[in-house]
Amino acid sequence: MHFRYALPWLSIQTVLAVSLPFADIDPSTQLNKRSLAYSEPHYPSPWMDPKAIGWEEAYEKAKAFVSQLTLLEKVNLTTGIGWGAEQCVGQTGAIPRLGLKSMCMQDAPLAIRGTDYNSVFPAGVTTAATFDRGLMYKRGYALGQEAKGKGVTVLLGPVAGPLGRAPEGGRNWEGFSTDPVLTGIAMAETIKGTQDAGVVACAKHFIGNEQEHFRQVGESQDYGYNISETLSSNIDDKTMHEMYLWPFVDAIRAGVGSFMCAYTQANNSYSCQNSKLLNNLLKQENGFQGFVMSDWQAHHSGVASAAAGLDMSMPGDTLFNSGRSYWGTNLTLAVLNGTVPQWRIDDMAMRIMAAFFKVGQTVEDQETINFSFWTLDTYGPLHWAARKDYQQINWHVNVQGDHGSLIREIAARGTVLLKNTGSLPLKKPKFLAVIGEDAGPNPLGPNGCADNRCNNGTLGIGWGSGTGNFPYLVTPDQALQARAVQDGSRYESVLRNHAPTEIKALVSQQDATAIVFVNANSGEGFIEIDGNKGDRLNLTLWNEGDALVKNVSSWCNNTIVVLHTPGPVLLTEWHDNPNITAILWAGMPGQESGNSITDVLYGRVNPSGRTPFTWGATRESYGTDVLYEPNNGNEAPQLDYTEGVFIDYRHFDKANASVLYEFGFGLSYTTFEYSNLKIEKHQVGEYTPTTGQTEAAPTFGNFSESVEDYVFPAAEFPYVYQFIYPYLNSTDMSASSGDAQYGQTAEEFLPPKANDGSAQPLLRSSGLHHPGGNPALYDIMYTVTADITNTGKVAGDEVPQLYVSLGGPEDPKVVLRGFDRLRVEPEEKVQFKAVLTRRDVSSWDTVKQDWVITEYAKKVYVGPSSRKLDLEEVLP
Ligand code: BGC
Numbered sequence: 032m033h034f035r036y037a038l039p040w041l042s043i044q045t046v047l048a049v050s051l052p053f054a055d056i057d058p059s060t061q062l063n064k065r066s067l068a069y070s071e072p073h074y075p076s077p078w079m080d081p082k083a084i085g086w087e088e089a090y091e092k093a094k095a096f097v098s099q100l101t102l103l104e105k106v107n108l109t110t111g112i113g114w115g116a117e118q119c120v121g122q123t124g125a126i127p128r129l130g131l132k133s134m135c136m137q138d139a140p141l142a143i144r145g146t147d148y149n150s151v152f153p154a155g156v157t158t159a160a161t162f163d164r165g166l167m168y169k170r171g172y173a174l175g176q177e178a179k180g181k182g183v184t185v186l187l188g189p190v191a192g193p194l195g196r197a198p199e200g201g202r203n204w205e206g207f208s209t210d211p212v213l214t215g216i217a218m219a220e221t222i223k224g225t226q227d228a229g230v231v232a233c234a235k236h237f238i239g240n241e242q243e244h245f246r247q248v249g250e251s252q253d254y255g256y257n258i259s260e261t262l263s264s265n266i267d268d269k270t271m272h273e274m275y276l277w278p279f280v281d282a283i284r285a286g287v288g289s290f291m292c293a294y295t296q297a298n299n300s301y302s303c304q305n306s307k308l309l310n311n312l313l314k315q316e317n318g319f320q321g322f323v324m325s326d327w328q329a330h331h332s333g334v335a336s337a338a339a340g341l342d343m344s345m346p347g348d349t350l351f352n353s354g355r356s357y358w359g360t361n362l363t364l365a366v367l368n369g370t371v372p373q374w375r376i377d378d379m380a381m382r383i384m385a386a387f388f389k390v391g392q393t394v395e396d397q398e399t400i401n402f403s404f405w406t407l408d409t410y411g412p413l414h415w416a417a418r419k420d421y422q423q424i425n426w427h428v429n430v431q432g433d434h435g436s437l438i439r440e441i442a443a444r445g446t447v448l449l450k451n452t453g454s455l456p457l458k459k460p461k462f463l464a465v466i467g468e469d470a471g472p473n474p475l476g477p478n479g480c481a482d483n484r485c486n487n488g489t490l491g492i493g494w495g496s497g498t499g500n501f502p503y504l505v506t507p508d509q510a511l512q513a514r515a516v517q518d519g520s521r522y523e524s525v526l527r528n529h530a531p532t533e534i535k536a537l538v539s540q541q542d543a544t545a546i547v548f549v550n551a552n553s554g555e556g557f558i559e560i561d562g563n564k565g566d567r568l569n570l571t572l573w574n575e576g577d578a579l580v581k582n583v584s585s586w587c588n589n590t591i592v593v594l595h596t597p598g599p600v601l602l603t604e605w606h607d608n609p610n611i612t613a614i615l616w617a618g619m620p621g622q623e624s625g626n627s628i629t630d631v632l633y634g635r636v637n638p639s640g641r642t643p644f645t646w647g648a649t650r651e652s653y654g655t656d657v658l659y660e661p662n663n664g665n666e667a668p669q670l671d672y673t674e675g676v677f678i679d680y681r682h683f684d685k686a687n688a689s690v691l692y693e694f695g696f697g698l699s700y701t702t703f704e705y706s707n708l709k710i711e712k713h714q715v716g717e718y719t720p721t722t723g724q725t726e727a728a729p730t731f732g733n734f735s736e737s738v739e740d741y742v743f744p745a746a747e748f749p750y751v752y753q754f755i756y757p758y759l760n761s762t763d764m765s766a767s768s769g770d771a772q773y774g775q776t777a778e779e780f781l782p783p784k785a786n787d788g789s790a791q792p793l794l795r796s797s798g799l800h801h802p803g804g805n806p807a808l809y810d811i812m813y814t815v816t817a818d819i820t821n822t823g824k825v826a827g828d829e830v831p832q833l834y835v836s837l838g839g840p841e842d843p844k845v846v847l848r849g850f851d852r853l854r855v856e857p858e859e860k861v862q863f864k865a866v867l868t869r870r871d872v873s874s875w876d877t878v879k880q881d882w883v884i885t886e887y888a889k890k891v892y893v894g895p896s897s898r899k900l901d902l903e904e905v906l907p
């Protein structure tokens with residue numbers, strides 16, 4: 032029997048968690064499955080801890096609420112009502128008896144998607160480049176306010192997966208940086224901001240969602256790939272802990288209310304039913320107290336996923352608009368017949384309601400959803416997919432507040448000055464010639480391409496579900512022209528890449544300052560642009576941008592290049608051309624694009640952005656890439672993370688390879704000097720492994736065992752086509768399940784201990800009542816200080832960075848552990864201060880299954896980039 036993938040019509044009982052040891056051996060495939068990466072089983076699913084720090088009050092409220100619920104009502108919380116069933120991209124069932132409205136899940140990381148009168152913020156990658164915790168927080172807060180203003184319960188961001196293993200990865204810009212520490216800090220600040228604004232944040236995509244190719248079976252088949260299962264990201268234990276899990280742990284510590292499990296498999300077990308990922312890493316080791324929802328159509332089993340730690344099925348149907356669900360009716364049945372114990376459904380409900388209460392939402396004052404994701408029309412069917420209940424569905428609420436100025440600031444502060452031989456800042460240039468499509472508008476309008484599925488005009492953001500409708504998009508051409516007019520400069524622009532005659536005629540004129548705008552783009556796998564199925568096909572500029580740069584710089588000896596890209600592009604052929612006097616990476620700046628770049632070019636903002644990834648000379652030099660072709664017959668493509676922790680700068684450093692611009696690099700219009708490094712060691716106790724046990728699994732309330740109480744109450748309200756309900760069709764449980772193998776018992780197909788609700792031993796690496804692992808990991812062991820002096824003529828911000836060498840033969844040369852952005856006046860000296868926690872100087876020990884400080888001598892470095900480590904000192 033072949034259990035490894037779930038077909039929609041196989042419901043609760045037949046589909047196994049693929050982490051079962053015996054589920055995996057199939058000699059008929061090309062690779063011997065026994066040699067494939069394997070994900071160990073971890074059961075039972077850890078139940079919530081009402082005493083968890085930061086969650087106590089939320090759990091009190093959740094307990095009061097959940098204890099009153101019927102089984103049907105609990106199931107309603109756990110299961111989406113189906114794709115397009117109502118207004119949001121995902122919604123749960125409501126509990127009208129107690130006044131709880133359907134919860135709204137809505138994208139996402141840089142804008143409220145699919146609405147109007149919302150803002151479009153800079154992408155994560157640009158936000159990361161600010162290296163500014165305050166701006167990260169403010170952006171999260173502003174996003175949260177906008178979400179709340181639209182009636183959103185859960186905002187489906189921020190993103191730490193992808194981390195950016197491959198620079199070509201399509202969704203890297205939705206996340207922050209290839210460095211887990213920078214990403215972790217950005218995650219935490221964003222989450223705190225969003226949740227302080229009263230909206231639940233969602234850390235996604237957990238985990239190993241590092242490329243778009245093969246993330247979904249249907250999508251891949253539509254592209255002509257013959258695969259029957261999704262990509263497996265094969266990640267070893269050390270790499271998991273030290274790289275990919277790290278920022279998600281920061282999300283947990285920041286109190287994030289929800290997680291989204293990924294489409295992909297990890298070590299050949301689907302993320303949303305992977306007990307190692309959900310039960311062990313997330314809930315047991317790191318004490319996550321919120322709920323895990325599936326990515327959209329990433330749910331592949333019934334009981335198996337419940338036992339493996341999934342708490343919410345999104346959007347609720349097996350495949351969009353199938354009208355069927357792995358949960359809904361089937362979860363009701365599974366609890367009724369005992370295959371899912373009551374404590375597990377209670378745990379799901381408690382986690383969901385605790386997240387809701389934790390961010391300050393209340394049943395009494397719950398926001399009302401005032402938009403429809405599916406249309407901007409004012410009137411339409413409430414039940415969109417069923418075309419039913421025509422009414423007002425859009426109220427066009429303006430939620431932008433004054434966020435435009437914040438957006439302008441973040442994008443300016445996140446712009447990285449890569450090269451400047453003296454042409455910047457601009458000072459009333461006599462003649463400014465702006466060149467390139469990327470400086471101008473999309474002729475179809477800023478929202479002319481749904482989900483941004485085109486690359487026309489200036490690139491504000493990438494494509495896919497991580498986008499939003501622009502309220503306006505200030506182009507570089509508009510903003511630069513306005514400034515030129517104000518200064519009395521002559522201004523002309525050519526907003527085409529392919530107009531050599533006209534471009535040459537302009538930029539070869541005496542006194543011309545040419546600014547060339549070029550881009551590269553990427554996005555989510557469900558959209559293909561120019562052959563790029565989400566992931567970029569290459570690292571070169573789009574639209575013959577390289578030829579444009581080369582041409583302009585051959586005609587004009589004062590050529591400034593501005594790059595709008597999701598990550599690195601290859602600048603190898605022209606970056607050191609002396610006619611190119613400046614290069615700026617403006618990332619994906621959002622709606623204020625033109626204003627932000629103008630601020631930097633003219634020195635209204637002295638650049639202080641730092642590149643959150645490395646600029647290598649060739650594609651190959653990165654050592655990691657997207658897997659573009661299936662490599663396992665029609666079985667799951669296997670993506671082995673053989674590079675381990677060595678991605679981006681860790682890789683380049685290990686290979687001793689030269690780079691064009693290293694991680695953390697960025698110039699300013701002033702200069703800084705570093706001096707006086709000091710390390711203060713603090714007295715902290717020994718690391719104490721956690722011991723002891725959890726409580727036994729609690730239950731909340733009780734439920735009727737009579738099947739009649741579960742049949743669809745046709746007399747009370749009409750059935751909506753394709754809507755996912757918790758009800759049974761009839762009192763015949765087997766028939767209601769639609770499952771040919773209904774009747775198998777839990778013992779027959781669930782892994783050992785899956786339903787064991789007795790007290791469980793605590794892991795040594797975990798913390799009793801402490802989300803984020805053993806609390807001793809966060810003991811502050813060192814305080815590091817250094818002096819930064821502004822040795823130039825203008826005020827500026829400096830981003831001192833603290834790196835550590837962990838010293839072992841398998842350790843990267845250096846790893847980022849701290850940073851700050853400091854304002855320094857000319858000739859002023861300020862102090863940079865950062866701390867090192869125990870986690871910061873520890874490594875994951877795969878034998879002990881815990882963090883340890885190795886015996887190797889460790890060093891601390893402080894400097895302005897990962898390769899300019901001006902100050903160093905041995906760690907005492
Ligand atoms: C994406 C998620 C998104 C969801 C809902 C999925 O395809 O991977 O990031 O939140 O759709 O739009």
Ligand code: BGC
Nearest residue numbers: 120247250327482496555557
């Ligand atoms: C939706 C996205 C979703 C994707 C999944 C698209 O149709 O708009 O929200 O991420 O499907 O493949």
